[in-house]
Amino acid sequence: MAIGAVVGYRRSAAGDWHRWAVRHTPAAxxxxxxxxxTVDFGSTYTKVxxxxxxxxxxxxxxxxxxxxxxxxxxxxxxxxxxxxxxxxLSAFEIKHRLACSSAAGGLRMVAIGLVPDLTVEAARRAAxxxxxxxxxxxxxxxxxxxxxxxxxxxxxxxxxxxxTDGGNKDVILKNAxxxxxxxxxAPVVVAGNRxxxxxxxxxxxxxxxxxxxxxxxxxxxxxLHIEPVRETIRQVFMERIVVAxxxxxxxxxxxxxxxxxxxxxxxxxELLARGTRSQPGLGDIIVVDVGGATTDVHSIAKGDPTKPxxxxxxxxxxxxxxxxxxxxxxxxxxxxxxxxxxxxxxxSLLGRETVMEIAGRLGCTPASPEPGGGEGAAEVDDGExxxxxxxxxxxxxxxxxxxxxxxxxxxxxxxxxxxxxxxxAVLRHVGVLETVYTPFGATYVQRGKDLSAVPVVxxxxxxxxxxxxxxxxxxxxxxxxxxxxxLRPRNPGLAVDRDYILSAAGLLAQVDADTALKVMRTSLExxxxxxxxxxxxxSAGR
Amino acid sequence: xxxxxxxxxxxxxxxVHAVGNxxxxxxxxxxxxxxxxxxxxxxxxxxxxxxxxxxxxxxxVSSLYGHGELDCRGLREKCIEAGIGNIxxxxxxxxxxxxxxxxxxxxxxxxxxxxRVYPPGTQVDEAIEDLRNDLGITATDRx
Numbered sequence: 001m002a003i004g005a006v007v008g009y010r011r012s013a014a015g016d017w018h019r020w021a022v023r024h025t026p027a028a029x030x031x032x033x034x035x036x037x038t039v040d041f042g043s044t045y046t047k048v049x050x051x052x053x054x055x056x057x058x059x060x061x062x063x064x065x066x067x068x069x070x071x072x073x074x075x076x077x078x079x080x081x082x083x084x085x086x087x088x089l090s091a092f093e094i095k096h097r098l099a100c101s102s103a104a105g106g107l108r109m110v111a112i113g114l115v116p117d118l119t120v121e122a123a124r125r126a127a128x129x130x131x132x133x134x135x136x137x138x139x140x141x142x143x144x145x146x147x148x149x150x151x152x153x154x155x156x157x158x159x160x161x162x163x164t165d166g167g168n169k170d171v172i173l174k175n176a177x178x179x180x181x182x183x184x185x186a187p188v189v190v191a192g193n194r195x196x197x198x199x200x201x202x203x204x205x206x207x208x209x210x211x212x213x214x215x216x217x218x219x220x221x222x223x224l225h226i227e228p229v230r231e232t233i234r235q236v237f238m239e240r241i242v243v244a245x246x247x248x249x250x251x252x253x254x255x256x257x258x259x260x261x262x263x264x265x266x267x268x269x270e271l272l273a274r275g276t277r278s279q280p281g282l283g284d285i286i287v288v289d290v291g292g293a294t295t296d297v298h299s300i301a302k303g304d305p306t307k308p309x310x311x312x313x314x315x316x317x318x319x320x321x322x323x324x325x326x327x328x329x330x331x332x333x334x335x336x337x338x339x340x341x342x343x344x345x346x347x348s349l350l351g352r353e354t355v356m357e358i359a360g361r362l363g364c365t366p367a368s369p370e371p372g373g374g375e376g377a378a379e380v381d382d383g384e385x386x387x388x389x390x391x392x393x394x395x396x397x398x399x400x401x402x403x404x405x406x407x408x409x410x411x412x413x414x415x416x417x418x419x420x421x422x423x424x425a426v427l428r429h430v431g432v433l434e435t436v437y438t439p440f441g442a443t444y445v446q447r448g449k450d451l452s453a454v455p456v457v458x459x460x461x462x463x464x465x466x467x468x469x470x471x472x473x474x475x476x477x478x479x480x481x482x483x484x485x486x487l488r489p490r491n492p493g494l495a496v497d498r499d500y501i502l503s504a505a506g507l508l509a510q511v512d513a514d515t516a517l518k519v520m521r522t523s524l525e526x527x528x529x530x531x532x533x534x535x536x537x538x539s540a541g542r
Numbered sequence: 543x544x545x546x547x548x549x550x551x552x553x554x555x556x557x558v559h560a561v562g563n564x565x566x567x568x569x570x571x572x573x574x575x576x577x578x579x580x581x582x583x584x585x586x587x588x589x590x591x592x593x594x595x596x597x598x599x600x601x602x603v604s605s606l607y608g609h610g611e612l613d614c615r616g617l618r619e620k621c622i623e624a625g626i627g628n629i630x631x632x633x634x635x636x637x638x639x640x641x642x643x644x645x646x647x648x649x650x651x652x653x654x655x656x657x658r659v660y661p662p663g664t665q666v667d668e669a670i671e672d673l674r675n676d677l678g679i680t681a682t683d684r685x
Contacts, residue, residue, distance in 0.1 A: 114594060114595050115591040115594050115595050117587070117588075117591055118591055118592075118595045119595060162595075163595060163596075163597065164595055164596045166546070166548070166576070166596075166597070167548070167595055167596035167597040167598075168594060168595060168596070168597040169597070218595070220578075221578040221580075221592050221595060221596050222578075222580075222592075311558070311582070311583055313581075313583065436556050436583070437556070438556040438557070438558060438607070439556075439607050439608070439609070440558065440607075443556075443558060443583075445583065
């Protein structure tokens with residue numbers, strides 16, 4: 001025991017000395033610290049971050065509006081100028097520049113499979129896991145109308161799957177033929193029945209389409225194999241999409257655009273959960289990213305049943321799962337959000353007076369009933385008027401997407417919208433328990449992931465990271481009571497990504513996972529402490 | 543790829559009898575079939591969907607809790623609707639309640655579109671023999 005301790009001490013001392021020697025060896029730029037610069041070309045903002053690799057901490061961040069319609073480097077230069085005003089860039093030797101992008105509509109994909117519950121769903125999950133926005137998904141044989149629709153959607157990548165290995169081969173062959181003659185010109189990633197994969201490639205290639213064949217997304221019935229598909233999508237994104245989207249110019253400034261932003265966030269979440277060889281992770285986590293247009297939920301957890309005797313049904317779930325809700329957001333999707341959850345929810349959380357006050361200020365008070373008007377008009381009571389006002393506010397926000405809240409009540413409105421988006425998105429992400437009555441009594445059937453025991457929920461996205469009452473938003477991700485049949489976390493710690501650096505950390509993880517994890521750890525601010533027994537578990541990194 | 547036939551098996555309805563299901567999977571696999579097991583508490587859709595995706599030659603439905611007749615009704619029609627109308631459908635177990643005349647029961651299930659109907663206590667080997675005959679697998683094809 002004692003000897004072991006001494007040996008361990010010596011080894012670490014030698015390591016320290018070695019590091020010291022490397023740092024202090026005379027070189028061209030002796031004083032420069034090494035840094036990594038990350039750029040996130042968002043749909044509205046371009047965010048830059050400089051990470052001090054010597055101290056393993058964030059040196060500074062800055063952002064400026066994204067300028068994708070003119071020249072994307074203008075916004076980047078603006079962000080860099082801001083960063084320079086905060087950090088002495090000359091003190092750094094930039095070792096790596098890495099960028100991710102969700103600008104120009106993000107990565108838009110169409111997923112094609114055979115059976116909707118099986119390969120179509122598997123293809124959707126693989127595309128989502130690669131950070132894509134799934135703009136359409138199709139099952140069975142594509143009709144001419146389907147093909148025309150796919151063409152009009154103008155996706156960046158088409159994912160073509162269908163059939164287990166050795167299973168159905170007719171449908172994927174027919175679908176390849178239909179795609180080949182449809183006039184679409186997006187690259188196609190083929191991840192279907194391997195028996196016909198090369199035939200499928202030939203059919204598509206002969207029509208001049210870019211084709212990349214990878215492993216079957218569902219090699220066996222009920223087996224989800226999405227990792228190779230995700231990786232292939234990422235490669236195609238790097239090689240082709242960046243050029244196609246006019247982002248090539250940005251590459252010169254920002255280094256390679258290596259992945260779509262949501263993929264970087266998912267990567268960061270995975271790292272945070274698993275840890276590295278030398279640092280423990282958090283264990284299972286959920287990351288909620290409330291944005292203006294969408295709300296993304298990432299869960300890094302197996303999601304096996306926590307209750308005894310529960311029957312698991314449906315497609316197996318990926319350990320790192322991402323879902324995207326296109327109708328839940330606080331700006332572009334504000335109206336869709338209010339409609340999805342119901343305007344009454346907004347009114348009850350915000351209060352009738354506040355709703356009317358905000359509607360008045362935004363100039364979108366619904367037409368009030370005329371004095372002495374007809375019977376119908378008189379029936380609009382206060383509650384209904386407030387609900388209509390909430391809808392009108394949602395509509396106004398979805399038009400004025402750049403609006404920054406000006407008053408406390410408007411800030412409260414944003415918080416309330418984010419609460420509703422968080423709640424709804426998490427409810428859609430988690431699995432459910434269903435009671436089934438059999439001749440032997442009641443049994444539970446679980447579909448989706450059981451996330452009830454997940455110990456940590458992390459919030460990110462503009463509306464959360466700058467919000468003083470972020471805990472109220474994140475609390476919406478938590479189960480209301482023990483009897484709840486939706487499998488939301490019961491008693492998690494809640495944390496906020498205060499420096500808004502999850503995507504930057506996901507990028508940094510490409511070159512240095514340890515530093516990326518350290519930077520994330522210091523940026524996390526607990527708004528509700530996790531159970532001490534479950535946080536940063538030593539075992540989680542294994 | 544050799545011409546291995548794929549068979550979908552499972553226990554239909556709200557039936558949780560898992561043991562026989564596992565034994566069948568094992569025996570069928572040993573007999574040289576590719577087995578796709580949709581497990582217990584499987585719905586008709588799950589059988590049909592699995593058969594489409596894996597290009598299966600037969601579906602073998604087990605039912606042990608007496609509700610087999612209700613659960614199996616319409617399965618053939620669903621297969622026809624899904625474009626796999628010619629697939630072989632077998633059913634076995636305690637497929638009805640009480641002591642009914644098996645010949646009568648068998649006829650009811652044949653009328654529902656099943657190709658083979660087995661009474662309680664049938665050995666899996668018997669179904670395998672039938673499967674080979676129905677699929678035209680000759681002795682030389684066997685491993």
